[in-house]
Amino acid sequence: MTGSDIPPLTALRAFEATARLRSFKAAAAELFVTPTAISHQIRQLEEYLGLRVLDRTPRSVSLTARGKELYDATTMGFGEIRRSVERLRETENPSTLTLSSTTAFLSHWLVPRLAEIRHVLPDLDLRLHASETIVKLQPGEIDVAIRYGIGPFAGVEATLLKTDAFAPVCSPWLNIVDLQDLRRIELIHVDGRTAPLPLPDWPRWCSEAGVSGIDTAVGLRFTNSMHAMQAAIAGQGVTIVSLVLAADALAAGLLVQPFRHILPGGIYHFVCRPGIGSRTYVKTLREWFQDSLK
CATH class of the missing domain: 1.10.10.10 (Winged helix-like DNA-binding domain superfamily/Winged helix DNA-binding domain)
Structure with a gap:
């Protein structure tokens, strides 16, 4: 040899x-x-x-x-x-990218802004992957994700985007003007939330806001925040939602935030596979998220 x-x-x-x-x-x-x-x-x-x-x-x-x-x-x-x-x-094939996030974030926040991404990254073939659980980022499958939580997240490069908050929202047609109006309005609940903790629910909000005399155990119940928000837009009651996810409906006047008191939420992060964070289209997409979620 x-x-x-x-x-x-x-x-x-x-x-x-x-x-x-x-x-x-x-x-x-x-x-x-x-x-x-x-x-x-x-x-x-x-x-x-x-x-x-x-x-x-x-x-x-x-x-x-x-x-x-x-x-x-x-x-x-x-x-x-x-x-x-x-x-x-x-x-x-430098411009194919698969992004994973929750169904709620993709539906309420990202999909309405896809035209903006196409304007910033016209050659990017962005593929969306919806999952309610954290998925592993790996070549050929998932490249980047929007994750919700405190962090840190192991095995990825993470960038903090925005701290979320939760508050009651409702249709403007319900004409809610003060806390006493909650006694005549149907409460809409979202069951099955796992984040953030402690949960942003009606018992907690009423306790912190100083509201008494309301039975927070009754009302419409959904297992999906998107359905709860749609019920609120339809005037069926008032629900506590993420202000990030409700941003477009609030801006369009479909929903209003009648009370000032908010509950702290989780933190949105942009995460990517190790080693790809410096690539031009990943950097541009990350910067777009940072600017859009200010």
Whole structure:
């Protein structure tokens, strides 16, 4: 073996997958070959090196000390190749981006502003992904997200956008002018909220606002804030909603905020996969969110 020689790449790839997954069967499934083919590649690698890189038992696979050294090198090498391929693909198609957020944020806030994004980033192919749970950001699936919470968020680059607030809103046709009017108006509840904590509900709002004599257990109940807001727009009562999500309806006069007292909400963050935050279209999109959510 000369100083410039390296083992066959197929053998190195089989070794890296086997060492990472600790299984011939799992490595075979990942590389779309048979476990026998993986075993043959590992044996070929060991013969080439003249040393053993894996310890095998009927139930497990582990690295030898020399194998650990080789594994560190192959992990680094294949990892850099994967990152290079990703960068090359993004160079060929640099303007495709998938953004994930909640259905409420996408429907109430982002979708009405898509024309603004197209104006700022005319070549961006923005794909929206709705999820009520936090999704993992990874290449080929989800690139960026708008997350709601205090943070920090592990494994992503995060930028604070805006702190939310909650307040009662209703149709202007209900003509609510003071707190006493709440006694004649139907309360609209949103059940199943998990954030922010403590929950922005009617018992808490009435307690903090000094309102008494109202049965906060009765009224219309929804499990979706969008439905609650639509009921309020239709004049069916008053509900407590995110002022970020209600911003357009308030600006259009479909809803009014009759009382000053608000409840603190969570914090909106722009998050992206590590390593892509400096890319031009990601930076531009992040800056657009920062300006739009002031």
